[in-house]
Amino acid sequence: MAEQIDFDLGDSPQEDSPPYNILPYDGETIYHGSIYGEIDADQIYHYLLGEIPWKHDEALIYGKHIITARKIAWYGDKDYDYTYSGRTRTALTWTPELLKIKELAEQHSGVVYNSCLLNLYADGSQGMAWHSDDEKCLGKDTSIASLSFGAERRFDLRHKARREKISQQLEHGSLIVMQGATQTNWQHQIAKTKKVTTPRVNLTFRTMQF
Ligand SMILES: O=C(O)CCC(=O)C(=O)O
Ligand SMILES: [Mn+2]
Numbered sequence: 374m375a376e377q378i379d380f381d382l383g384d385s386p387q388e389d390s391p392p393y394n395i396l397p398y399d400g401e402t403i404y405h406g407s408i409y410g411e412i413d414a415d416q417i418y419h420y421l422l423g424e425i426p427w428k429h430d431e432a433l434i435y436g437k438h439i440i441t442a443r444k445i446a447w448y449g450d451k452d453y454d455y456t457y458s459g460r461t462r463t464a465l466t467w468t469p470e471l472l473k474i475k476e477l478a479e480q481h482s483g484v485v486y487n488s489c490l491l492n493l494y495a496d497g498s499q500g501m502a503w504h505s506d507d508e509k510c511l512g513k514d515t516s517i518a519s520l521s522f523g524a525e526r527r528f529d530l531r532h533k534a535r536r537e538k539i540s541q542q543l544e545h546g547s548l549i550v551m552q553g554a555t556q557t558n559w560q561h562q563i564a565k566t567k568k569v570t571t572p573r574v575n576l577t578f579r580t581m582q583f
Pocket of ligand 2 (some may be wrong): 504505506561
C-alpha cells in the first residue's frame, strides 16, 4: 500500500505582502511596495527628471569641501533652511505635482510632512554612504517617507551596535517609511553597484522642527 503523505499546506512558509516591517528589532522600517501603477510611476519619474532644478550637493566632510556626484533638491512649506554636512540650503516652493505625491505618502504613513529632500542618482556609480537621519532639526525618532522612481536600487540598513544588515530592493513607484527608533539604532545606505546603468529619483519627505 502506498504511503500516505500528509500535506499540511497551512504550515508552508509564505512571504508577507507589503506593507511589512523589514527590521527584526529596535525600529520600524515599513516597506509598502509600489504605491503607484506602472503608468503613473513612469509619468512621475519623467516629470521629476525633467522639471526639478537638480543641483550637485556640497558638503564639508572632515573639513574638506566636497561636491557630490549625486544631485539634490530641497522643498518645504516655507523657505526653511536645512543645515547638514556643514552647508545650509533654503527650501524651494512645492510644485502641485510634489504636493500630490506628498499627500499620498502621508495617507500611507499616517504622518504629515513639511519638507522633502530629493536625490537623483544618475546610475549605479552614485550612491549614499552609511548615515542616520538624526540631525537635531529632525527631532528624535522622526518619520521619513522615502519614494523611489526609475532604476531599482538596494537599500541597506545596519544596526549600530550589533552590525546586523538588512536589505530591501526599492521598486519603481515604491514607498518605504523609516519610523519609530530606526534612526536611533540603525544606519542606512544606497550602495554603489555596476549592475545599474540608468537613473533613480528618490524623494524623502520629512518633518523638520523649526
Ligand atoms: O536614496 C535613498 O533611498 C536614500 C536617501 C537618504 O537616505 C537620504 O536622503 O537621507
Ligand atoms: Mn537618509
